[in-house]
Amino acid sequence: MTTARNALPGTARAQLKRVIADAAKCTRCPLYANATQTVFGEGMPGAHIMLVGEQPGDKEDIAGRPFVGPAGKLLDRALVDAGIAREDTYVTNAVKHFKNEPRGKRRIHKKPNMAEIEQCRWWLEHEIRIVKPTLLVALGSTAARTLLGREARVQKERGRVETGADGLPVFITIHPSALVRIEDDAQRHAEYRRFVADMKAVRRWRMKTAA
Ligand code: URA
Numbered sequence: 001m002t003t004a005r006n007a008l009p010g011t012a013r014a015q016l017k018r019v020i021a022d023a024a025k026c027t028r029c030p031l032y033a034n035a036t037q038t039v040f041g042e043g044m045p046g047a048h049i050m051l052v053g054e055q056p057g058d059k060e061d062i063a064g065r066p067f068v069g070p071a072g073k074l075l076d077r078a079l080v081d082a083g084i085a086r087e088d089t090y091v092t093n094a095v096k097h098f099k100n101e102p103r104g105k106r107r108i109h110k111k112p113n114m115a116e117i118e119q120c121r122w123w124l125e126h127e128i129r130i131v132k133p134t135l136l137v138a139l140g141s142t143a144a145r146t147l148l149g150r151e152a153r154v155q156k157e158r159g160r161v162e163t164g165a166d167g168l169p170v171f172i173t174i175h176p177s178a179l180v181r182i183e184d185d186a187q188r189h190a191e192y193r194r195f196v197a198d199m200k201a202v203r204r205w206r207m208k209t210a211a
């Protein structure tokens with residue numbers, strides 16, 4: 001795909017490949033030690049919409065790919081239901097290693113701390129520089145804090161587009177894993193519809209701002 005914003009997609013792809021290889025060896029924070037592998041973002045340079053989650057989960061850590069577990073499946077479905085094309089998106093996380101604590105046979109998800117998020121921003125900034133999205137989508141509070149450079153109350157601020165720390169617009173919404181955890185079917189369906197409505201707003205923004 002050749003666009004005016006990204007006249008040399010081949011070069012950008014090569015740059016991205018190099019960054020992915022570097023990130024595979026990253027030891028900028030302690031999280032690499034307790035995870036299987038670096039889980040980098042996925043998508044093509046020139047994708048208009050960059051979706052940013054928190055960190056890989058158990059499934060992502062094993063697969064080496066972002067958003068392939070339950071939250072990812074829900075996100076995929078919401079993007080389809082909102083009419084957002086896959087090639088329009090680049091999907092990544094604020095933190096690239098799975099932070100976890102072994103508990104018996106399971107590994108329990110732990111929230112990354114400020115220092116870890118700050119160290120891993122290095123990679124996110126490379127992704128933003130190379131992919132050149134026109135809109136960033138913060139999925140949940142960790143991504144919102146990373147992209148906005150301030151604390152965010154995602155339930156209160158969801159649906160808003162704010163200017164991010166690096167000057168790009170940031171659409172704020174919840175994390176899809178919050179939906180996976182809702183046990184009541186009716187409530188989960190209602191919240192899913194709200195999430196799809198957010199993704200439709202993302203689509204409208206993308207149509208408005210980019211050809
Ligand atoms: N949750 C995230 O934030 N990212 C993933 O890749 C998977 C689950």
Ligand code: SF4
Pocket residue numbers: 023026027028029030031032038095096097116119120121123
């Ligand atoms: Fe590097 Fe990020 Fe992994 Fe920390 S979490 S080791 S900064 S890739």
